[in-house]
Amino acid sequence: MTNIPNELFYTKTHEWVKKISQSVVIMGITAHAQEQLRDIVFVELPSLGKELKAGEACAVVESVKAAYDIFSPLSGKVIKINEKIQEKPQRVNEDPYGEGWFLHIEISDPNEFNALLSQAQYQAICEPAP
């Protein structure tokens, strides 16, 4: 059974979101996503200050085989990026909800939270495991 922490929000495209203040969230990709990708060997992150729109590609991860888009769960501005996963992409495999975080986003529309999934809803998407 894949690890899906209860306190996070999720997207259908396998990103997770953690609220750290009224206006700031951290995002990354789920344990399920990194299990499917297996060896992550490259991560490309947006530049600081970039304006993101919910549902649009905001980063790229590459396994040995191929490149995959990562989608922004919410609209807002990139205020912090995890340079350590660019230097050591396997951190995303090792600790997807911790050291393997991607971005801090200053969100522009708190209503978008309503479109995100709960732990139970996300779990339903991950099962049955492909």
Add this chain to the structure above:
Amino acid sequence: MKKTPLYDIHLKFHAKMVSFHDYVMPLQYDTIINEHHRTRNNAGLFDISHMGRFEVAGDNAFPFIQNIITNDADKLEDMQVLYTPVCNEHGGILDDILVYKWHKDRFMLVGNCVNREKNFLWFQKQAVPYPRLEIRDLTDTVSLIALQGPRSLPILENTFNREFSFLNRFCFTDFIWDGVQIIISRTGYTGEDGFEIFTNAQNMANIWNLLMDKNSPDGLGPVGLGARDTLRLEAGLLLYGNDMDETITPLETTIDWTVKFDKDDFIGKVSLLRQKEKGMERKLAGIEMIDRGIPRNGYPVVKGNEIVGKVTSGSFSPSTNKNIGLCMIRSSFAKAGEELQIQIRNTHYLARVVDTPFYKSKNMIGCHI
């Protein structure tokens, strides 16, 4: 979808299965990187039963084969293997194959999965002027696995309780073992020492299990198509459909050495000779990334503001820890040290042309003919 005789075994080893042409094949069992290092440092076992296999027999077998290949089978001794392209009249590569010679009247051809039907039709068409020639598709009846890595020889000897050290690179042997015919060649697609093992489809699961049971405690493990691709790329070996196809001639690639103009007529000779005299406009070259980023098939190669070619294969290279690739580029840029840019998601990243192979195993013996 077709399954190889080892399909159930792959599931038992929890392989991630993918469709490859018309077969369901294991992409990976563990991580691709672990399987890659296992092959470089110990040994890996690969199911490659999807590859096309043909027997060519009859007293016209030798001239028939000489006519369809660009390399020279005249240099081939009995029980030796030759790597060669098969070209069309324009010199375009129809397939790259291994030619196994028992003797001048009996050969086996091993080609790419994707070209199996095309090859069979081509061989039959080219066979018309040669009476008494028998061409049989063995793909469904004879299966094929590869044992690759520096420990392949002791593993093979331990498994079959016979010596194989007499086999030089690109040589093969056949023998009856436990009542079943087995063919073993010292060949492979990884840049490591290793062997390819043929036996009847019904018997292949037994051979696989025997190899695994006797040797997995010492580190032998199954390896999927994912690591097969990173291993072959590091070794500078070309992949049909990526690095070559019918629109590309061998002279434009790094296997130009397989075209032997000094032998008699062969299909494509006139066109290839004309191309050689005129000079090549484009050439396949190895690149390694200077900037971050992984080159992938189809990405444009840029010099200044001009597109001068495209990436044909690319990957993270586990053994060199670099991002590497092959690209088909304007010939004038295809020299080691030349700096180019790879366009990755609309951004240009710096790369440099390097000689292939990207990785040279110290365990490799012998050389090509």
